[in-house]
Amino acid sequence: MLALLLEGPQHGYALKKRAGLISGQSELHNNVVYPLLRRFVKEGWVTQRKTGGERGQTRVMYALTAAGRKALEERASVFGPEEAASGEKFRLRVGLFSILDSAARAKILDARQRFLEGEARKYAAMVQQIEFEIFSGEVVRSIREGIQRERKWIERLRRLTRQDAKEMARAKRGKQR
Numbered sequence: 001m002l003a004l005l006l007e008g009p010q011h012g013y014a015l016k017k018r019a020g021l022i023s024g025q026s027e028l029h030n031n032v033v034y035p036l037l038r039r040f041v042k043e044g045w046v047t048q049r050k051t052g053g054e055r056g057q058t059r060v061m062y063a064l065t066a067a068g069r070k071a072l073e074e075r076a077s078v079f080g081p082e083e084a085a086s087g088e089k090f091r092l093r094v095g096l097f098s099i100l101d102s103a104a105r106a107k108i109l110d111a112r113q114r115f116l117e118g119e120a121r122k123y124a125a126m127v128q129q130i131e132f133e134i135f136s137g138e139v140v141r142s143i144r145e146g147i148q149r150e151r152k153w154i155e156r157l158r159r160l161t162r163q164d165a166k167e168m169a170r171a172k173r174g175k176q177r
Contacts, residue, residue: 001036002045002072003096005064011051012037012060037062045071069099077104084111087150094157102165109161113154120147 004010004018012033020027040046045068053059064072076096083089090112097105123144132140 001033002040002064002068002075005046005062005068006072006099009061009063012062015062040068043071044068072096073099073104076100077107079108079111081111081115084115097157097161102161105157105161109154109157113151116147116151116154120144120151123147 001015001019004015004022010018015037016030016033017027019033037046037048040062041048045065047063047065048060049063050058051061076093077100079089079093083093090108093100093108100108123140127140127144
């Protein structure tokens, strides 16, 4: 929810719709969205202000604060073995790489790579020890190919991270002049 506010202030209804789409639903329920937003306002991570709606109704606009951005960065930087084992949590972190520094990005990529290496070893041993019938063998082959694709993607992300760090350093040097 906090990450959705990185793009700028939004109405609660728009947040509800977008968060739902990201989570694979048409929208999140009000009982999920609005208590979260109230908590974020209480924490000082989000501000709210009332605005007029298109049909004369009052709508609430939510915006991320500097403290909210910092909290989001801290939360996104946490990436232990449990998170590394989740493709969804990994992809969420990658989606937030633009707000994370190079060290946090590297830590996330390293953790996911270690997990994938363990999975690759596990499935390689499985193939050596078990004679699969045609369709279960196809499932294992697909999983192994997915692991290989993701390992290649991680290498691409590492290159993009290095490139981004160089561009940021150049921009910083340009501002200092």
